Amino acid sequence: MEQYVELTIDGAKIRAKKGTSVLDTAMEYGICIPHLCHVPTLSDFGACRLCIVEHVLNGRTKITTSCTLNVQEGMVILTNTESIRRLRRNIAELLVAEAPNSRAIQDIAVRCGVKEVRYPFRNKNCVLCGRCVRVCREMWQANALGFIGRGKERHVDFPFGVKPDFCKNCNTCIDLCPMTITPCPGPMKPGEEYLCSKCEGQLMTTEQIPDTCVWCDLGKGFQCARQVQSG
Amino acid sequence: MFKLKHIDDLEALSSRLRQKREEFMAVITMCAGTGCQASGARVVVDALDKEMREKGLLKKVRLLVTGCHGFCEQGPIMVIEPGNLFYCHVRPEDINEIVSETIQEGNIVERLLYTDPVSGEKISTERDIPFYRNQQRILLTQNKIVDPRSIEDYIATGGYLSLAKVLAQNTPEAVVVEITASGLRGRGGGGFPTGRKWSLCRAASGDEKYVICNADEGDPGAYMDRSVLEGNPHLVLEGMLIGAWAIGAQQGYVYVRNEYPLAVEHIRLAVKQARQLGLLGDNILGSELCFDVEIARGGGAFVCGESTALMASLEGKVGEPRPKDVHTVEDGLWHKPTCLNNVETWANVPLIIKNGADWYAAQGTEGSKGTKIFALTGKVKNTGLVEVPFGTPLRTIIYDIGGGAPDGGEVKAVQTGGPSGGCLPVDKFDLPVDFDTLAEAGSMVGSGGMVVMDQRTCMVDVAKYFLTFLQDESCGKCVPCRIGIDRMLEIVTDISEGRGRPEQLELLEDLAETVCETSLCALGKTAPNPVLSTLRYFRDEYEAHIEDKRCPAGVCRELIEYVIDAQKCKGCGSCAETCSHGAIKGEEKQPYMIDPQLCRRCGMCIDVCKLEAIKVA
Numbered sequence: 001m002e003q004y005v006e007l008t009i010d011g012a013k014i015r016a017k018k019g020t021s022v023l024d025t026a027m028e029y030g031i032c033i034p035h036l037c038h039v040p041t042l043s044d045f046g047a048c049r050l051c052i053v054e055h056v057l058n059g060r061t062k063i064t065t066s067c068t069l070n071v072q073e074g075m076v077i078l079t080n081t082e083s084i085r086r087l088r089r090n091i092a093e094l095l096v097a098e099a100p101n102s103r104a105i106q107d108i109a110v111r112c113g114v115k116e117v118r119y120p121f122r123n124k125n126c127v128l129c130g131r132c133v134r135v136c137r138e139m140w141q142a143n144a145l146g147f148i149g150r151g152k153e154r155h156v157d158f159p160f161g162v163k164p165d166f167c168k169n170c171n172t173c174i175d176l177c178p179m180t181i182t183p184c185p186g187p188m189k190p191g192e193e194y195l196c197s198k199c200e201g202q203l204m205t206t207e208q209i210p211d212t213c214v215w216c217d218l219g220k221g222f223q224c225a226r227q228v229q230s231g
Numbered sequence: 232m233f234k235l236k237h238i239d240d241l242e243a244l245s246s247r248l249r250q251k252r253e254e255f256m257a258v259i260t261m262c263a264g265t266g267c268q269a270s271g272a273r274v275v276v277d278a279l280d281k282e283m284r285e286k287g288l289l290k291k292v293r294l295l296v297t298g299c300h301g302f303c304e305q306g307p308i309m310v311i312e313p314g315n316l317f318y319c320h321v322r323p324e325d326i327n328e329i330v331s332e333t334i335q336e337g338n339i340v341e342r343l344l345y346t347d348p349v350s351g352e353k354i355s356t357e358r359d360i361p362f363y364r365n366q367q368r369i370l371l372t373q374n375k376i377v378d379p380r381s382i383e384d385y386i387a388t389g390g391y392l393s394l395a396k397v398l399a400q401n402t403p404e405a406v407v408v409e410i411t412a413s414g415l416r417g418r419g420g421g422g423f424p425t426g427r428k429w430s431l432c433r434a435a436s437g438d439e440k441y442v443i444c445n446a447d448e449g450d451p452g453a454y455m456d457r458s459v460l461e462g463n464p465h466l467v468l469e470g471m472l473i474g475a476w477a478i479g480a481q482q483g484y485v486y487v488r489n490e491y492p493l494a495v496e497h498i499r500l501a502v503k504q505a506r507q508l509g510l511l512g513d514n515i516l517g518s519e520l521c522f523d524v525e526i527a528r529g530g531g532a533f534v535c536g537e538s539t540a541l542m543a544s545l546e547g548k549v550g551e552p553r554p555k556d557v558h559t560v561e562d563g564l565w566h567k568p569t570c571l572n573n574v575e576t577w578a579n580v581p582l583i584i585k586n587g588a589d590w591y592a593a594q595g596t597e598g599s600k601g602t603k604i605f606a607l608t609g610k611v612k613n614t615g616l617v618e619v620p621f622g623t624p625l626r627t628i629i630y631d632i633g634g635g636a637p638d639g640g641e642v643k644a645v646q647t648g649g650p651s652g653g654c655l656p657v658d659k660f661d662l663p664v665d666f667d668t669l670a671e672a673g674s675m676v677g678s679g680g681m682v683v684m685d686q687r688t689c690m691v692d693v694a695k696y697f698l699t700f701l702q703d704e705s706c707g708k709c710v711p712c713r714i715g716i717d718r719m720l721e722i723v724t725d726i727s728e729g730r731g732r733p734e735q736l737e738l739l740e741d742l743a744e745t746v747c748e749t750s751l752c753a754l755g756k757t758a759p760n761p762v763l764s765t766l767r768y769f770r771d772e773y774e775a776h777i778e779d780k781r782c783p784a785g786v787c788r789e790l791i792e793y794v795i796d797a798q799k800c801k802g803c804g805s806c807a808e809t810c811s812h813g814a815i816k817g818e819e820k821q822p823y824m825i826d827p828q829l830c831r832r833c834g835m836c837i838d839v840c841k842l843e844a845i846k847v848a
Binding site for chain 2: 045046047048049050052063064065068069070083086087090091094095097098118119120127128147149150151152153154
């Protein structure tokens, strides 16, 4: 028999299946928590840190990622406080400065409230969210992709840099990659990156009608439950 | 070798070995830790052994080759008992004189005595040296009385009797209660109460449990764990045995970095000896305790000092931390309850059991009990390992023990806790050193590194150094740590190279706070501390770099210029010869000039100028 626990997310009393993560539960109930590395059905490893929430425990708040935090009886979670919004905005700003050419990342940044980027753009083509690596390992059990190197050198590659014959050519890695969603007005010229205004228009909607998720093609792969319904 | 089958066997062996050691009329203790070996202790030991053999003294005088004594700067160090005579910088050619004069005649060899750099006096006994006198050495004293390569030596000094004590009591719960009462907190940096960790791990469900000794010490300038593991591996093993008994673990691991060859060798030897004597294996000393230890060598990643990354590495995976929403005491190595402690923490355990929790809790402060070893390095006269009770003011450590800054300099700040810690200025030197006080002041005890800085250290440069280190050592898994540290380094580099803008300071603080709050593991969570603490206490230096494009300490190359004082320069031309960039020109017997366009500020000319005519402007 399924066991359930009761917890509070943003003041709402929620009944959740034991063993599920706070992020999944929140999304199921239409509380949108931005996320990038989380993919339903894949294991969570807490790399992008966008889904951070405040976990109130014994009067102290602890900031942690909701994807790796499992629901517990009587848990109190705050997903949308002033400090969480600020920290999330800063992380999204770091991400978009790394990869301004990705429509998905621009969208996340704008939805997290990034209006200007205070760092020089870098125009990278990977943000190491690990979606491809995990889907290859967990769903297809191919292990054809992996992380290589440490720190700044870390990158995704085939073993020894050569496409192995155990790669199943399923292309799920490409499907899940946030970088393969076409950038809004075509690729930006290096040195002239900017945040596209289309996303800002969407931001207006979220600000004017709070607690609603904006349905958009841009966030493909990042939909919450409500978006799936409307899609 | 026979096996110890009962506690009585161990006690009998201990007293027998002790009697044998009392027969010697004198003991020559030679430090052969890594520090002293680097200054040639091995050759001295060989020479001493040969000399004593030739003079037939081996039966009368005991040559004790030990681990690190802590005063590494003065190495190789020799202490002669009785008399507590202290010789430093001993060379192989001094051995003949030491043996014939001191050992045979009882005279002191004046030239080998230690000269106090503060008073300039020669001090003959070890206990009178200010460096040692102001310390309270509980763990390091043990290093001086045992040969790390001999289990007999350890047993003769009462080793493994604490284990025998807890096994005789036969109540593992009581051990956890004792450790909890002692107030021991984790020495690896986090300061988590050890007793609580043990009781959580004991209460965790599952029959299979593990204990791990974390000896992956990687902080620049810190080597406390190495010295303990190298100098007294059996003490750490005994601590682990007691921990395993208390928790109910059957298997232990020592994760030691491969860059510590001597520590690896000694702990391996210790495990082998303990297995031979039956102190590791099944039914240890006739009790129900079955426990064995394996040694794992780290591959050189700093992040593997983090508990979950270390466990991943032990499992054979890439050394990356994982989220700790479920603690490792419940879900650790191979997803089994695991108790991981630092070398120093394990080493404290047998002493607490031996002397009682009250004895231990009597030292230190309200929140931090016992003593802590610090690695005192940088711009101080006496560098080495310092063991003091918690609550000792920074001033005592830096001035009374360290002797203050050398060469007439003035201490400006101290960096505590390695890359995760912060810089504290002189006006904070009266702060007592304990976990909570230092954390409040924006630094931390950390694993115990203490780097002293003087007026010639640029704080922006210090922040840059630690950020570079952390950027290299970050595993790269989570965004704030990987990109955040990189961006902070970018900003600090801008500032140190004269491209800084005033608004960048605010951005730096905002970013530092984000990295602090949101990183996955402790490496990222503490990484901004060097930046935050220097910004807090030395903001004026950052402002000087940004607004006046000036480096007050004269360190940041892009902001300084070398000039030759025409009054002092006699035109010898040695600086022009050394300069590999051809930046110094002039005629002989006339003052030389430096071309600032060509000068790369390498500082070679300053080193060769005998007249000190080259200055930083």
